Amino acid sequence: MSTVKRLNAETSAVVVVDIQDRLLAKVPGRDSLVRNAGFVLDVAAKLAVPVRAAEQYPKGLGPTTAEIARRLPSPPPAKTSFSCCGAGTFLEELEMLRRPQVVLVGMETHVCVLQTALDFLHAGLHVFLATDALAARNAVDHDTAVRRLELAGAVPTTVEAVAFEWLRDAAHAQFKAVSELVKARG
Template sequence: MLEQARCGLLVVDVQGSLAKQVHDNDKVVANISLLIRAAELLEMPVVTLEQYPRGLGPTVQALQEKLPQSPLRKTSFNGIEHEAIEQVVRDTDRSQWLVCGIESHICVYQTTRGLVEAGFEAEVIVDAVSARHQLDTQVALEKCRDIGAGITTLELCLYELLGTSLHEQFKEILPLVKAHVD
């Protein structure tokens, strides 16, 4: 079960022209934007990664405007493989990580695997990840489940984090859930 006090959001490589090439790109970016806002309301840390931004370009503008801090740069597909990134994740003192971003079968999968191997709980948000080909996302999600990561949806994880309609942020999160793009 996800717990707000133990959970953070990891945004993986939503960058440049690649972000425009993935399946359902507008939906994925909109849902990630919503997740960033929800994380802010729930006082959850947001860690954003960029894969070789000189080559792929920066994080898309629609997300940059919402990020609480600058993205961390990486060259390995597994972001946790970078000591500095793993340290930032550890320094948040959060043991559960929601993972979203692109591409599902490369950096999302390998970073999720890195989280699990480093002793974190990871849950991949299926309606906030994508790849150029749907089959790659399907297989990546199966592999994530096989290594012990959870698979969730945007609405499922938000309601799980809230736990009750009496949560102090429920009224602020509800409009975000209604804005969720299927």
């Protein structure tokens, strides 16, 4: 079994998968998903962790929800493939960041997140699943996808664990700012 590496802000990126209004409407726990994904994006901004996103067929499923879209550095590319890697040069652009650790947030866990994660793993990236910022319409689909991805080599975690792992120490210059985000999250 390979050794699991700790997350490091300097070697991480966040990928947001399909957090779109029309998809959200059908997902139980959607408010929690948006709050938790927004939290990890806010922490990423404080720690200079780059963020990338994609949208599944926005013509039919609508745009990224406003609460997430306002936190993105640029509009997400549209895709029809389930994996983000099918969105033009998405994987190549991610690899150009030279950040081998990818924290995934989004939906649906068993479709677009799963296929994106499998492609990232195949490309040699280290995938971390922020499970409290992932969702599917059905719990069995979500749970099964997380288990399958863990067996494939992805590491399940939570958004708060990601934040503190990126900080590493209460002496970090951004500790106070991130602590405020934790308090605001509830």
